[in-house]
Amino acid sequence: xxxxxxxxxxxxxxxxxTPDGLAxxxxxxxxxxxxxxxxxxxxxxxxxxxxxxxxxxxxNRYCYQAAIPRKDAALIARCDDPxxxxxxxxxxxDHDGDGPGEGGVDRWLALATxxxxxxxxxxxxxxxxxxxxxxxxxxxxxVAERSLVEAIASSLTELFAPQIISQRVHGMLANYSFVxxxxxxxxxxxxxxxxxxxxxxxxWVCEHARTPEQQxxxxxxxxxxxxxxxxxxxxxxxxxxxxxxVPPGAFVPEDA
Amino acid sequence: xxxxxxxxxxxxxxxxxTPDGLAxxxxxxxxxxxxxxxxxxxxxxxxxxxxxxxxxxxxNRYCYQAAIPRKDAALIARCDDPxxxxxxxxxxxDHDGDGPGEGGVDRWLALATxxxxxxxxxxxxxxxxxxxxxxxxxxxxxVAERSLVEAIASSLTELFAPQIISQRVHGMLANYSFVxxxxxxxxxxxxxxxxxxxxxxxxWVCEHARTPEQQxxxxxxxxxxxxxxxxxxxxxxxxxxxxxxVPPGAFVPEDA
Numbered sequence: 231x232x233x234x235x236x237x238x239x240x241x242x243x244x245x246x247x248t249p250d251g252l253a254x255x256x257x258x259x260x261x262x263x264x265x266x267x268x269x270x271x272x273x274x275x276x277x278x279x280x281x282x283x284x285x286x287x288x289x290n291r292y293c294y295q296a297a298i299p300r301k302d303a304a305l306i307a308r309c310d311d312p313x314x315x316x317x318x319x320x321x322x323x324d325h326d327g328d329g330p331g332e333g334g335v336d337r338w339l340a341l342a343t344x345x346x347x348x349x350x351x352x353x354x355x356x357x358x359x360x361x362x363x364x365x366x367x368x369x370x371x372x373v374a375e376r377s378l379v380e381a382i383a384s385s386l387t388e389l390f391a392p393q394i395i396s397q398r399v400h401g402m403l404a405n406y407s408f409v410x411x412x413x414x415x416x417x418x419x420x421x422x423x424x425x426x427x428x429x430x431x432x433x434w435v436c437e438h439a440r441t442p443e444q445q446x447x448x449x450x451x452x453x454x455x456x457x458x459x460x461x462x463x464x465x466x467x468x469x470x471x472x473x474x475x476v477p478p479g480a481f482v483p484e485d486a
Numbered sequence: 487x488x489x490x491x492x493x494x495x496x497x498x499x500x501x502x503x504t505p506d507g508l509a510x511x512x513x514x515x516x517x518x519x520x521x522x523x524x525x526x527x528x529x530x531x532x533x534x535x536x537x538x539x540x541x542x543x544x545x546n547r548y549c550y551q552a553a554i555p556r557k558d559a560a561l562i563a564r565c566d567d568p569x570x571x572x573x574x575x576x577x578x579x580d581h582d583g584d585g586p587g588e589g590g591v592d593r594w595l596a597l598a599t600x601x602x603x604x605x606x607x608x609x610x611x612x613x614x615x616x617x618x619x620x621x622x623x624x625x626x627x628x629v630a631e632r633s634l635v636e637a638i639a640s641s642l643t644e645l646f647a648p649q650i651i652s653q654r655v656h657g658m659l660a661n662y663s664f665v666x667x668x669x670x671x672x673x674x675x676x677x678x679x680x681x682x683x684x685x686x687x688x689x690w691v692c693e694h695a696r697t698p699e700q701q702x703x704x705x706x707x708x709x710x711x712x713x714x715x716x717x718x719x720x721x722x723x724x725x726x727x728x729x730x731x732v733p734p735g736a737f738v739p740e741d742a
Contacts, residue, residue: 299562299571306559307630312582312591315555319578326568326575335568374563 277405282483533661538739617721
């Protein structure tokens with residue numbers, strides 16, 4: 231399918247997909263709408279950005295990283311099944327670690343400071359774009375409030391993470407003198423964590439979304455999550471690629 | 487202080503307590519209102535109950551155990567501080583374990599089945615008293631919706647757990663032929679987990695509740711939590727000690 235195409239909608243059709251059919255529909259939606267297709271990523275990976283623009287990306291993406299443990303805990307908080315809670319707790323541990331500096335959130339902070347940003351500024355999130363913060367909070371609220379099927383389906387963008395990560399690491403190392411393997415150390419464990427988590431989540435959704443309505447909701451949830459990621463890059467692109475659109479109070483690159 | 491006495495209320499006084507003063511006030515409220523004073527516990531620990539009544543206690547208390555991981559995850563979901571999230575994640579791990587049968591929830595299930603109850607019946611919670619379920623859900627919602635100070639303060643009943651646990655284990659082993667050390671294995675790790683968690687939570691509350699309003703809210707939150715535990719025992723007492731009050735659909739002991 232292509233990016234603007236309407237979503238598959240079993241509820242409108244009045245016919246449930248098989249579990250395999252739902253998995254295929256979810257993969258097709260994610261492949262079409264994942265933010266790997268966003269022009270900002272093409273610029274980022276292709277070496278077309280200044281260091282200040284790359285900093286803006288890292289600083290804004292920190293808001294997303296910092297929201298993820300709250301999002302995952304919101305999911306656990308709604309979950310009556312201890313096995314699913316245990317599975318999901320692994321994500322919390324991956325992101326928060328067992329001590330300062332060990333989890334994904336702090337590893338992203340290290341990426342940002344390695345790019346020359348101040349840790350307190352990044353952590354404070356005050357210089358992030360408002361649109362970034364709104365998108366991240368929308369994701370946390372979605373997971374806290376929608377059905378469990380939708381909450382879990384919204385995590386399925388991770389199915390597509392390994393591909394973009396390898397493009398990113400390869401492209402950024404090749405194209406930016408200020409980026410080293412150490413800068414991008416965040417991504418190494420994600421290459422194994424994300425697919426492991428995503429395959430479990432996909433199996434769970436396809437097993438539990440059996441009615442046409444649940445299946446349409448799951449597909450829409452994944453599309454929503456793609457929208458969250460896309461909106462974050464739109465905001466970055468508008469503020470930092472097209473010149474002169476940095477909103478009041480947001481990060482201003484020194485090389486702008 | 488005694489049980490019915492009004493709560494300390496720094497907001498009404500217009501004067502903040504010192505951190506040590508707040509800690510003392512919280513300990514006094516908990517000591518006065520903790521469910522160790524409830525008549526049902528005196529009967530339970532003193533060997534005054536039938537096996538069916540002990541089963542009713544175990545079956546109802548399972549609802550509370552099963553709600554705790556959701557309560558703890560709801561707290562993590564609201565928490566911006568990774569260090570506090572990590573500390574609280576230990577509670578999730580204690581209650582859910584790393585696999586089936588390993589955490590506190592499943593250890594309570596083992597207690598219930600060792601008393602002769604059917605595991606699926608206990609897990610299903612359908613035969614629990616409605617008042618039990620309402621009280622447990624009120625606790626989860628309180629933690630999800632109130633301030634972080636109140637959410638954490640509501641956990642402070644654990645300060646008083648070791649005392650009731652040793653009374654309980656001693657009394658039940660001495661007084662009931664159908665209770666063995668294996669039946670009560672749930673409680674052994676709680677003797678170290680609960681005080682470790684509670685001292686951390688008390689320090690956090692006394693450090694973060696600095697205004698009179700925050701301090702009154704923290705004290706009221708601990709009183710609320712005491713009310714939750716007390717209400718669960720009131721419901722048990724009414725339904726299973728005073729005869730003839732088992733509500734429609736709830737567990738009926740074979741020896742009733």
